[in-house]
Amino acid sequence: MTYLLTRFLPLAGLGLLLSSAAHAQQYQPTATGLRVSTDSLTVEVQFYSPEIVRVLKQPRAKETAKKSLVVVQAPAPGKLKYSAKNGQVTISSPTTQVVVNEKTGQVSFRTAQGQPLLSEQALGSRFTAKKDLNTATYRVRQLFQLAPGEAVYGLGQHQDGHLNYRGQEVLLKQKNLDIALPVLHSSRGYGVLWDNYSTTKFTDAAAGTVFDSEIGDCVDYYLLNGQGTADGVVARYRQLTGQAPMFPRWTLGFWQSKERYRSQNETVGVVEKYRALGVPLDGIVQDWQYWGEDNDLWNDMAFNNPGFPNPQAMLDRVHALHAHQMISIWPSFGRKSKPYQELASKDMLFDFITWPRTPHVKVYDAFDPAARDIYWKYLNQGIFKLGMDAWWMDATEPDQLQPFDTDDDNETALGSFRKMRNAYPLVTTGGVYEHQRQATSDKRVFILTRSAFAGQQRNGTMTWSGDVDSRWDVLAKQIPAALSLSMAGLPYWNCDIGGFFPNGQYPKGVKDPAFQELFTRWQQFAAFTPMMRAHGEGTPREIYQFGERGSWAFDAQAKYIDLRYRLLPYLYSNMWSVTSRAGTLLRALPMDFPQDAKVADLSTEYLFGPAFLVRPVTEAQYVNRPDKNVPVPADFSQTKNVEVYLPTGASWVDFWTGKRQAGGQTVRRETPIDVLPLYVRAGSVLPLGPRQQYTGEKDGAPLEIRVYPGANGEFTLYEDENDNYNYEKGAFATIRLRWNDKARQLTFYNRAGSFTGMQQARTFRVILVDEQHGTGVGADDAPAKEVKYAGKQTSVKL
Missing domain, CATH: 3.20.20.80 (Glycosidases)
Structure with a gap:
């Protein structure tokens, strides 16, 4: 930051720094980032964490303060580094670099290693003056440039059948059936929260990617650096806007x-x-x-x-x-x-x-x-x-x-x-x-x-x-x-x-x-x-x-x-x-299999938690009704089937039969009227409760623990008081279960935590799933090893 150093230098050396000092004065470090003033714009970069960066742009002629309805986190920049070269100022956290063009105000983002994440287009911030209830304001637009082959997800709920929104136009305006959520999730492991509450049009086309909002005093958005993972993007979003509390069980x-x-x-x-x-x-x-x-x-x-x-x-x-x-x-x-x-x-x-x-x-x-x-x-x-x-x-x-x-x-x-x-x-x-x-x-x-x-x-x-x-x-x-x-x-x-x-x-x-x-x-x-x-x-x-x-x-x-x-x-x-x-919980397949190109826009199946691959049947198979006014009976004389893609990078066990199949292939699964194609990822440790008429009816009954061999895996079983907020005060317990596939051993680790009414001792029925046993809704007659657990580490060989 040479402009800060000049006042401490002897006069003999001052002339050598005049040009760089004059250049450096285009930006000012702030408590949370930096501020850049161009001929027409004020640009602020604010770090809310090393991975969360806010960009705020306003016309210099009309700067206003804005309080977000969405963001609950306060800026917490941590240690930042600054450098300036060739009209570009770079501000860096340990994980994220932000580069601002001092002349145009263009902003781009990179990883700590300098790999590109997202870039605005040059002169991509646009303010069009207008009146709103006789108050001077703007229509605001921000143009970005996405990378070739990059997929983008999110934007709320829209009944258009799209998963990947590259090349699409979406109107973000609340109405029945459509939920306007201005959060973009990229396959490159970052997200963008566009913090604007007016009707907004998202468009991705050859000319670029744009958020175009009907009303806004400023361009205001947050870069969420997920550090290469989809879960990281979601975690940064929740960190910024608030965590989801527990529902009653x-x-x-x-x-x-x-x-x-x-x-x-x-x-x-x-x-x-x-x-x-x-x-x-x-x-x-x-x-x-x-x-x-x-x-x-x-x-x-x-x-x-x-x-x-x-x-x-x-x-x-x-x-x-x-x-x-x-x-x-x-x-x-x-x-x-x-x-x-x-x-x-x-x-x-x-x-x-x-x-x-x-x-x-x-x-x-x-x-x-x-x-x-x-x-x-x-x-x-x-x-x-x-x-x-x-x-x-x-x-x-x-x-x-x-x-x-x-x-x-x-x-x-x-x-x-x-x-x-x-x-x-x-x-x-x-x-x-x-x-x-x-x-x-x-x-x-x-x-x-x-x-x-x-x-x-x-x-x-x-x-x-x-x-x-x-x-x-x-x-x-x-x-x-x-x-x-x-x-x-x-x-x-x-x-x-x-x-x-x-x-x-x-x-x-x-x-x-x-x-x-x-x-x-x-x-x-x-x-x-x-x-x-x-x-x-x-x-x-x-x-x-x-x-x-x-x-x-x-x-x-x-x-x-x-x-x-x-x-x-x-x-x-x-x-x-x-x-x-x-x-x-509802996981699009690109979240877990980003390297599998076949799932980038696959919208017929998903993961439900870490274990289940779900492929719903979404076409009629057993009732052929040419006239809707004349009902006809179902015809089950021939069993139908659907295609299921099993993602690469894992092997998959049919929940109903126990048959294991390799990932990276499309299979045909028969679909009787009572069968939903359902697969479990190999290595999963799946806890199942008893049959019951209502939640909590049989809390003292043994739990069934199914192990799906073929890979190492683990699961953390969580329990609390079920319908109060004492968990926020630490009143809950967890049991970590870990499967070692080579040793064929399931370990129950020491229980962590406690709560009022907790079962101090309990019974687990452990089943190793194969094609003969431990499949479907019930496994009451499957060979199981009974484990008596009193909160201390114990293991069972299968």
Whole structure:
């Protein structure tokens, strides 16, 4: 930094440094990075960690301070080094180099070894002056140059079937079915968070890659250096925007819902029917109009409907049946509701048409913290104090039914709706999460929501894919939609089993074998997503509507509900990995096999946690129905099959047969109606729980530990108190299990940690999987070695 040294040099040497000193004054080191002033721009580079770098660009004529709604981490630069040469200034952390052109403000990023990560285009920052609610601002664009062959993922959830977004154009604007999440994830091991809340167009074309936002006082983005790994990118994103808290363990069980249960007797009756049938169930959902059928009372947050005369008794009965209840809430209110009247009196309602289509239902301004306080006040008084377990926050986009350009002039507490719109789901879910956390630490927050934004994982949210149609092509598109959201950093996603709208395709609904086949295959997919939840309108979705035990649709569905419950130890341990290690449960194959070119844009299969390769069946195979109005029976006379690609770099064991196959090949897998192609990575250590009717029913039962030989492997089993926040204070325990393939030995290491109610001693049944034993849903007759474990290291030879 020669410009700082000149004042200490003798006059004789000063002339030698004048030119370099004058050059160096183009940039200034700051506490977190550096600041460069060009003829027209101010460019700031701020290190939030050695791997996270913020770039902030503003026209020199209009510099403003910006507080991010998304970022929760404070800058922590660590040790930085500066150098300047040939009009370029370089600032380096131990892992990341940032190079700024002092004349143009162009920024590029490299690894510590100087390998290119990402570069802006020269003169790629563009500001177009405009007015927003009579305030001077800009349309902002930033152009980047990606590398040839580079794949890019993320950007939220879009129902377009794409996984790799090279060569694509995506409109980032919240609406039902589409989730705008301005996070780009590159196959080169870095990510970009574009911190802007207005409608934004992402385009990748020959001319370059651009984020183009309708409103912005500045260009503001973060480079996330994952140091070459996809998990590293996600970890940096969560470090910057907030970690995902633990959900209650019971949320991993099976959920039943429909549009809608019309009385408390019907709601409770569904739970009672499941218990009588012996089909597991943990969650029941009460959808809309429990407040009454008058839209002027829309979302009154009270049980005004005469079909719900005693909501406390309803919840008490559901809890007595060892189930939990979720209820639908909205960001909008009818004019006769108490929340509407208070919010209207304080000018906290927007003036646009939402659903239901009436001018008397209005959306509240969730950007105003005082409005969020009011929202929770009524939610707490009318519902939460009854003991409600979870929230279905519907239409958090929020839903808008008139042309968008007329909505945008609404004024929020933080500026125009045009400027803030995409962040609405973040602030409205955040209001409920923060208030419930303040109310109690005994019940974990669980929010199911239709929309999301960057940072929302910290609000205890599970996103669902919206009101999708009941079609095979829609089912197929759920897979890349889910994987894109996961690679953008949000770990929890699910969808309506069977699709929300069946009537156009299946007017006979659940009585149509064609719908039964679609629903059954969709449910198999859902068993390997973070939430397994049946829901939809137009036809009932309860398992007993599909026939009796012994019928193909009932039995195939029951099989996967049972399997879901056996997977609970695996699922809950993976949930802990999400919370403690910024893990990802729904894993696009490029995350784990970046060197396998065949998976770069493979959207038909995925990993579910570290062990499972899942290939959902997304086409009709057994019901050929030429006329949708004339149902025909299923024809199982010939067993169908699908192609499955087994990624290179691992060998794979068929979950149902135990057969092991090498990676790097495409195989044909037979698909009877009750078989989802499912493979386990060799080396996996898989914990399975007992069959049970609800989560926690048999916590004292032995756990089955399956070992899939062919490689070394390990798994960390996690346990805690299941539905409070004591884990944040260290009240949990882990057991590390490690398989040594050469020695054929499984080691249970010393238990780490403890919690109230922990089993001090337990039994494990250890099974070595082969083609004769230890496969499928159950392995009760498989040869197993019984291990008595009391918290101290022990090993077993297989």
